[in-house]
Amino acid sequence: MMENSALPTRKVLTFISRRAPYGQGGAKAMLDMVLSAAVFDQQVNYVFMDDGVQQLRRGQEPAAIDAKNLSAAFSALPLYDVSNIFVDAESLQLRGLTPDQLVIDTQVCDADKIAELIRQSDVVFNL
Amino acid sequence: MKLTVVIYSAPSSQSAWSAYQFTRTALEAGHEIYRLFFYGDGVLNSSALSVAPQGEFDLIRAWQTLIAEHELDAISCVSSALKRGIIDTQEAARYERAGASLAAGTTLSGLGQLVDAALASDRVVSFGA
Amino acid sequence: MNPTLSTLHTVNKSAFGSDALASCLRVARSGDAILLLEDGVYNPVDAAALVGAGLARDILAENQSRAGPAPTGGSEGIRIYALREDLQARGIAAEQLPAHVEPIAYKDFVALVCTHRRTVSWF
Numbered sequence: 134m135m136e137n138s139a140l141p142t143r144k145v146l147t148f149i150s151r152r153a154p155y156g157q158g159g160a161k162a163m164l165d166m167v168l169s170a171a172v173f174d175q176q177v178n179y180v181f182m183d184d185g186v187q188q189l190r191r192g193q194e195p196a197a198i199d200a201k202n203l204s205a206a207f208s209a210l211p212l213y214d215v216s217n218i219f220v221d222a223e224s225l226q227l228r229g230l231t232p233d234q235l236v237i238d239t240q241v242c243d244a245d246k247i248a249e250l251i252r253q254s255d256v257v258f259n260l
Numbered sequence: 261m262k263l264t265v266v267i268y269s270a271p272s273s274q275s276a277w278s279a280y281q282f283t284r285t286a287l288e289a290g291h292e293i294y295r296l297f298f299y300g301d302g303v304l305n306s307s308a309l310s311v312a313p314q315g316e317f318d319l320i321r322a323w324q325t326l327i328a329e330h331e332l333d334a335i336s337c338v339s340s341a342l343k344r345g346i347i348d349t350q351e352a353a354r355y356e357r358a359g360a361s362l363a364a365g366t367t368l369s370g371l372g373q374l375v376d377a378a379l380a381s382d383r384v385v386s387f388g389a
Numbered sequence: 390m391n392p393t394l395s396t397l398h399t400v401n402k403s404a405f406g407s408d409a410l411a412s413c414l415r416v417a418r419s420g421d422a423i424l425l426l427e428d429g430v431y432n433p434v435d436a437a438a439l440v441g442a443g444l445a446r447d448i449l450a451e452n453q454s455r456a457g458p459a460p461t462g463g464s465e466g467i468r469i470y471a472l473r474e475d476l477q478a479r480g481i482a483a484e485q486l487p488a489h490v491e492p493i494a495y496k497d498f499v500a501l502v503c504t505h506r507r508t509v510s511w512f
Contacts, residue, residue, distance in 0.1 A: 144379055149509075151412065162268075162300050165339075169371035173379070183408050223415075244415040251416060252394055256378045257509045260268065260388060261503050268512075274427050275401055275512065281474075285495040291503075383502050388512040389401075 144255040146170050147178040149247070150185040152260065154203045155195055160188050163260045164206055171213035178250050179210070181239070182221040186228060189220065189235040204236045221247060262294045264377040267302035268388035271319045276305055279387035280322060287330055295377040296327070296334040298366070301389075303336040303346045306366040320363065327365040338368040395420040397505035401427035401512050404444040405435070409511035414446045417467050422501060425490075426472040433471060433490045434481055450487060472498060 148167050152159030163185075170177050181189060193204045210218065220239045225231065232241050251257055265283050269275040283293055298305050305323055312318035327334045336346060341362070347355070348362040362368060378384050398417050404410040410432055417423060425432055432439060436450035448467055473492045476483070483492050493501075502508050 146375075146378060151408075158300055162340075165371055166374065170375050170378075173372070173375045175375070175379070183412055248416040248418050251396055251507070251509060252418070254507060256384045257396075257507055258266075258384075258386065259509050259511060260386075263502070278401070278426060281495055282498060286499045286502075289496060289499050291499065383508065385502055385508045386510040388510060 143175055145176045145178070145253055147180060147250050147254040147257045149180045149182055149257065149259040150188065151181075151183040153184040153187040154193070155198060155200050159260050160185065160203055161201075163258070164203065166258055166260075167210075167215060168213055171210075171215050174214075176217075177215050178217045178219065178254065179215055180219045180221070180247055180250060182224050182247065184224075186220055186224045186230060186235075189237065189239065190230065191234055191236050193236075207237045210237070219246065219250065261382040262292045262380070264295045264297065264381040264384045265293065266297045266299060266374065266384060266386040267305060268300050268386065270301040270304040270389075271310070272304075273301075273389035275387045275389045276302065277317075277319055279385075280319060280326065282385060282387070283332075284326060287326075293330065293332050294381045295373065296323075296332055297374045297377060298334070298336040298340075299371075299374065300337070300340050301344070303341040303344055306334070306336045306341070306363045307346055307361055308363040309361045324363050324365055332365075334366040335369045335373045336362065336366050337374070338370055341368050395422070395505050397421070397501050397508045398423045399508065399510045400425050400429040400432070401510075403428045403431045403435070404439045405431075407512075410439075410445055410449075413509075413511040414448065419466055422468040422470065422505065424470045424472065424493075424498060424501060426475050426498075428479075430471045430475045430479060430481060433469070433486050436487065449490075470497070470501070 148163055150163040154160045167179050188203055195202050218239045219242045222241050222243055263286055265279055267279045310320050346361055348368055349360040352360045398413045400410045400413050402409040433449055439445035440447050440450050469490045470493045471490050473494050476492055
């Protein structure tokens with residue numbers, strides 16, 4: 134098979150999502166970036182931190198505010214081969230959330246792990 | 261080095277100016293700008309219809325000049341742009357809108373162009389608010 | 390630490406109104422650099438208050454609280470820079486900064502982007 138000469142070998146792209154889902158567009162913007170990167174068959178790390186962990190909270194019914202359900206899209210991430218999904222433990226704890234209250238299975242991690250993911254990345258998007 | 265600059269913020273935010281200043285300085289230093297990618301509110305930097313108040317720095321015009329002078333590849337994310345009323349003549353026709361509003365020198369395209377830029381550039385720098 | 394692995398972090402918000410700085414400080418590691426720009430340049434001036442309020446770790450203020458050379462100065466530790474244009478615009482004189490926060494120009498910002506493996510923007 135012909136390689137696309139314009140593109141180098143696979144890169145590691147890390148996406149740190151730090152915005153709550155509906156008040157502003159950042160969470161959805163980040164999800165769209167992650168899905169695009171996954172389509173390009175790149176190694177993707179998806180990290181939820183700060184208010185970003187609220188995106189994963191169970192029981193969201195955004196139809197109440199005429200918004201599309203963001204959390205439903207997370208269930209589809211395995212279909213895009215996005216399986217490196219991390220949630221910052223401290224952000225969860227500060228917000229009184231536990232892993233069983235989240236819509237998908239994730240790897241709960243500490244700041245050292247996020248630092249390590251950054252250090253292993255070619256490009257980091259943080260929004 | 262080959263750099264890509266991602267702009268998330270509207271021209272009303274200082275970070276859009278910072279992105280412009282960074283791009284200008286990188287070019288002066290002899291670096292190549294692989295792509296400017298305007299995303300989210302950042303697409304408002306590619307409005308052809310904005311009018312800067314008299315006496316204020318016209319960031320949108322400055323972007324246009326920089327893009328033209330250096331023949332930069334400047335892309336505004338199409339889905340962000342359509343939502344915010346930044347449309348080219350083709351989209352205006354397709355959605356039956358009164359006119360186009362995309363600044364000359366910038367093209368509308370998808371997020372794939374951002375991923376491509378991430379893969380093809382040596383460095384990616386983002387500016388947001 | 391191998392400099393080819395290190396990260397440039399940028400922070401453009403005051404820690405009084407945003408968690409950008411606090412989160413950056415949680416994941417920045419020895420060998421990394423932090424560039425403060427826009428409203429981020431207020432942080433070193435407010436460092437003592439921010440640390441007191443739990444909004445920042447003490448690396449922003451450490452030069453004020455420790456005797457001897459700042460550990461942020463060498464290849465070890467985290468180097469901290471602030472954009473000169475943003476300091477000037479906001480009325481912050483260089484002598485108001487802790488000694489380990491280095492004012493730099495835009496051309497130095499570009500150079501930092503190139504000498505670090507990746508840039509992470511916190512906003």
